[in-house]
Amino acid sequence: MEHLIHPKLLERRVAVHLVGVGGNGAQMAACLARLDIAMRALGHPLGLHVKAFDADRVSEANVGRQLYSAADIGKHKALVTIHRLNQFYGLDWEAHPMRYEEFVLGQRYSANADLLVSCVDSRSERQALHQLAWRDANHYGYWLDLGNTESTAQVVLGEPQSSAASWQGQGPRLPCVTELFPELLDAAAPEDNQPSCSVRMSLASQGLFVNDVAVRYAAQLRAAVRARCRHQSGIQAQWSHRGRSTHLGALRLQPRRCRAP
Numbered sequence: 001m002e003h004l005i006h007p008k009l010l011e012r013r014v015a016v017h018l019v020g021v022g023g024n025g026a027q028m029a030a031c032l033a034r035l036d037i038a039m040r041a042l043g044h045p046l047g048l049h050v051k052a053f054d055a056d057r058v059s060e061a062n063v064g065r066q067l068y069s070a071a072d073i074g075k076h077k078a079l080v081t082i083h084r085l086n087q088f089y090g091l092d093w094e095a096h097p098m099r100y101e102e103f104v105l106g107q108r109y110s111a112n113a114d115l116l117v118s119c120v121d122s123r124s125e126r127q128a129l130h131q132l133a134w135r136d137a138n139h140y141g142y143w144l145d146l147g148n149t150e151s152t153a154q155v156v157l158g159e160p161q162s163s164a165a166s167w168q169g170q171g172p173r174l175p176c177v178t179e180l181f182p183e184l185l186d187a188a189a190p191e192d193n194q195p196s197c198s199v200r201m202s203l204a205s206q207g208l209f210v211n212d213v214a215v216r217y218a219a220q221l222r223a224a225v226r227a228r229c230r231h232q233s234g235i236q237a238q239w240s241h242r243g244r245s246t247h248l249g250a251l252r253l254q255p256r257r258c259r260a261p
Helices: 023-041 077-089 100-105 123-133 199-205 210-231
Strands: 014-019 048-053 094-096 112-118 139-148 152-158 241-247 252-257
Touching (some): 023 048, 023 077, 023 112, 077 094, 112 123, 123 139
Parallel strands (some): 014 048, 014 112
Antiparallel strands (some): 139 152, 152 241, 241 252
């Protein structure tokens, strides 16, 4: 099945909500900044505008495994990451050192984003994002989810059901990560990702480069969409793969083809 993206994404600035600025999120923010430059260089009129959300502060366990230094300890991850990117690339992106649910529920009207990127590490956070994405008051064109365990990583691009009405005519809707893996919505299931108090404990529970792998595939998926847009000469762009699963221990990569829910 070929999926067609909405042509409006080729005509205006693309609004991105990045939820989580930790292991995956900080690197994803940097990749989005590079993608913004590439999009505008290839003819996109305005590129990306990113709002990053994370209530966490940098801890000693984050230094080295995530894109933070010892000087960042105690500072908000969202503020550190977005400030650096704005200074380095001359951007005007926004950082919100708060939980995404608090931001959305505090909006007077609705929380709209062309692309919701989730880099969260718990089942409960994905459950909260699923509820927000399926609310009629909110509009998300796409939901790109990045997840990983100790040695595996997965990237899934989907379309929340609440966006179906305004994105009609683009082909069958892409299912989101919570539809492909409904067990993520099981509130009774135990959490499988606990915080570590040191770099050594953190590395013992998760591979050093598993975040890098997840982010690179996610960024390449988004960049491939843009590249296809450019080569479609103004008509609707299409692509046939909407995700990746990888296992670092087995050095195995499995693409996910576009399929209707």
